[in-house]
Structures are given as structure tokens and as C-alpha cells.
Amino acid sequence: MKKSEAIEHIKRFCRGIAFDTGKPIDDETTRDQVTYGAEHLDEECTGIVTCLWANADVIRKAQELGANLIIPHEALFWNHGDHQDVIADNKTYLAKKALLDEWGGTVWRCHDYIHSRVPIAEGGALVDGIFYGLAWKLDWIDYYDEGEQFRLDFHIPETSGHELARYLVEKLGLNGTRIIGDADARVKHVHIPMHVMGDARSDTHEIEYADKNDVDCLMTMEFIDFTTSEYIRDAAMLGQGKCAITIGHFNLEEPGMEYMAKWLPDALGTTDVPATFVPMGDTYQYVLAGD
Numbered sequence: 001m002k003k004s005e006a007i008e009h010i011k012r013f014c015r016g017i018a019f020d021t022g023k024p025i026d027d028e029t030t031r032d033q034v035t036y037g038a039e040h041l042d043e044e045c046t047g048i049v050t051c052l053w054a055n056a057d058v059i060r061k062a063q064e065l066g067a068n069l070i071i072p073h074e075a076l077f078w079n080h081g082d083h084q085d086v087i088a089d090n091k092t093y094l095a096k097k098a099l100l101d102e103w104g105g106t107v108w109r110c111h112d113y114i115h116s117r118v119p120i121a122e123g124g125a126l127v128d129g130i131f132y133g134l135a136w137k138l139d140w141i142d143y144y145d146e147g148e149q150f151r152l153d154f155h156i157p158e159t160s161g162h163e164l165a166r167y168l169v170e171k172l173g174l175n176g177t178r179i180i181g182d183a184d185a186r187v188k189h190v191h192i193p194m195h196v197m198g199d200a201r202s203d204t205h206e207i208e209y210a211d212k213n214d215v216d217c218l219m220t221m222e223f224i225d226f227t228t229s230e231y232i233r234d235a236a237m238l239g240q241g242k243c244a245i246t247i248g249h250f251n252l253e254e255p256g257m258e259y260m261a262k263w264l265p266d267a268l269g270t271t272d273v274p275a276t277f278v279p280m281g282d283t284y285q286y287v288l289a290g291d
Contacts, residue, residue: 001273003069003106004041006048007034010071013267014113015126030112035075035082037106045069047274050261052254054107059099061278068105073114073130073257074250076107114256120263128152129263130256131192137255138171152192153213161185161217161243168219173279174251176286180229181236181243187216192252195222196229203227216242221249250283 001009011025011032018025025032034041047067051058054072062070075082077093087093100107114129121127131152135144138154145153159167162183169177191213193206206228210218223229223246235242261277268275 001045001268001270002042003045003108006045006069006268006273007041007108009268010110010264011113013118013263014129015117015119016113017116018112019115019128025112025116031075031080032109032112033082035077035107035109036100037104040068040104040106043068043106045273047276048261048264050257050264050275050277051280052250052257053280055280056096056099058278058280059096059103062105063103065274065276065278067274067276068103070105070107071110071257071260072107073109073111073253075109082109110260114260118263120259128256129260130253133256133259134252136259138168153215154190156188156190158186158188161187161245164190164217165245168245168247172247172251172255173282174247175282175284178246179243180223180246181232182241183243185216185236185241185243187243189213189215190217190219191215192219192221193228195249196220196224196227197222198224198227200227207231210242218242218244219252220244220246221252248283250280254280 016025017023045068047065048069048071049058049062049065049067050071052072053074054070054076058070077084077087079086084093117126118129119126120129121132127146131146135141140154140156143154143156145155161179164187165177165179168174191210194202196203196206209215218232223244229244232242232244258277261275264275265271
């Protein structure tokens with residue numbers, strides 16, 4: 001199977017309706033482009049590496065495995081369109097480009113297609129491939145409540161914020177995490193908000209959702225130090241038992257790409273192409289008081 005054929009098989013396996021427009025994914029405008037090695041697309045696929053982000057160590061691992069197709073969820077060159085012209089003189093760009101050239105493979109980003117829903121739940125039901133993978137990783141599939149696109153809730157057995165944070169660190173293989181608000185809050189309803197980055201309209205929407213739906217814990221991707229964060233702290237100080245656990249965007253979405261390696265044989269229609277998930281490693285390191 002050629003690499004170009006493998007990519008087309010994956011596209012057809014996904015629903016293909018864009019999460020942000022509700023329309024069929026346009027291959028001209030989608031994020032899901034070949035971001036490196038297009039000249040090698042018609043070579044036989046010797047193996048696929050799935051990852052959240054194709055950092056330097058992931059590329060080295062792909063070379064070691066003999067895989068010549070890397071499928072990351074996020075951009076290769078640090079901007080949404082993978083525009084290489086704007087970083088052409090950057091020393092890190094040149095070093096990463098040299099590493100990619102030495103490897104000699106192809107990188108195809110899979111973002112919009114995997115978010116467009118994939119038939120991987122019980123009975124072939126369509127689910128967001130990234131967040132279903134998170135539910136699988138956490139052993140939370142039975143607690144998974146996928147409402148509208150990118151509105152995810154888990155109704156879990158009651159625990160404390162602190163106990164939940166420890167569980168997430170262990171299950172996701174993190175170096176640690178942070179808790180905002182009441183670490184002793186009794187948590188049953190966990191909500192994953194979208195990117196909380198200071199936009200008044202979207203952040204207020206998340207605050208209102210948490211209030212009206214009795215959310216006990218926000219399990220967050222981006223989470224800045226005002227708007228929703230301030231709300232969580234005040235709610236805790238006012239005895240409302242709320243907390244936020246900051247996982248980070250890449251750490252939270254990575255299990256979806258780990259799970260992708262499991263369903264790729266179904267998408268490709270063959271087990272002849274090895275599929276391997278390669279972790280990127282926790283984005284964060286921690287220096288604690290007293291260290």
C-alpha cells in the first residue's frame with residue numbers, strides 16, 4: 001500500500017464533516033495536509049507512526065522503527081498552517097528540517113478528520129476520535145457523555161479533586177498537574193471546556209455552563225489565569241466545591257492518537273502496515289517548593 005493510498009483510506013474511514021463548519025471537509029482548506037515529504041507519497045508505506053505532535057524525538061523513533069509515514073494531530077512547524085516561509089531562517093526549523101530529510105519520510109497531519117467522528121465506539125457508533133481515545137485511556141468509556149461537538153462531560157464515581165488529579169497523573173503518564181480552587185471538592189461531574197484563553201464570550205459561556213450544569217471539576221486544555229480560572233477560585237472560596245485540573249492541550253488530546261493506532265488496521269483494511277503510537281512526552285516539568 002502506498003502512503004497516498006493509506007491517507008485516502010483513513011479519510012474515507014472518518015465521517016468527514018468538519019467540526020467547525022458542519023460541512024464536508026474541503027481538502028484544499030483543511031488543516032489535514034501533507035506537511036512534509038509530499039514527494040515521497042507514492043512510495044510503499046513501510047509503517048505508520050501516530051503521535052500528538054511530531055517532535056524531534058518522535059521523528060527519530062519513526063526512523064528507528066523503519067516507519068516512513070508519521071501522522072500527528074498537531075502542526076509540525078509551530079503554526080497552524082505549517083507555513084515554512086515565515087520561519088525559513090530559524091535555527092531550530094533548519095535543524096528539524098535536516099532531521100526530517102535524514103529520515104526521508106512523509107508527515108500527514110490528521111486533525112479535522114479525526115475530530116469529524118470515527119466509527120470506533122460500540123457497534124461502530126461515530127464518536128470524536130480524539131476524546132473517545134481519552135475516555136478509553138482513563139477507563140471512562142462508561143461515563144462518557146459526548147453532547148454537541150467539543151462539549152464533553154464525564155459523570156464519574158464520586159472522588160475528591162486531589163484524588164482525581166493523582167488518578168489523571170497516573171493514567172496519562174504526566175510529570176504532575178495543577179489544581180485550581182477546592183482540592184477537597186467532591187467531584188462527580190467532570191467537564192472538558194474548549195480553549196480557555198481569555199476571550200470574554202467563550203469563557204463566559206464556560207462559566208455559565210459550569211454553573212447551570214453543576215460541574216464539579218473542569219479538566220482543562222489551555223487555562224489562563226483570569227476569566228474562568230478566577231470564577232473557579234471564587235466558587236471554591238464561597239463554598240461551592242469546584243476545582244479545575246490543568247492537564248494541558250497536548251497532554252489531554254494525546255490518548256486519541258494512541259487509540260488511533262489501534263483502529264488504523266480497520267481503516268486501512270489490512271494488518272500488513274505496522275501502526276505504532278509514539279508518545280511525545282509530557283509537555284510540562286515541575287519545580288516544587290523546597291526542591
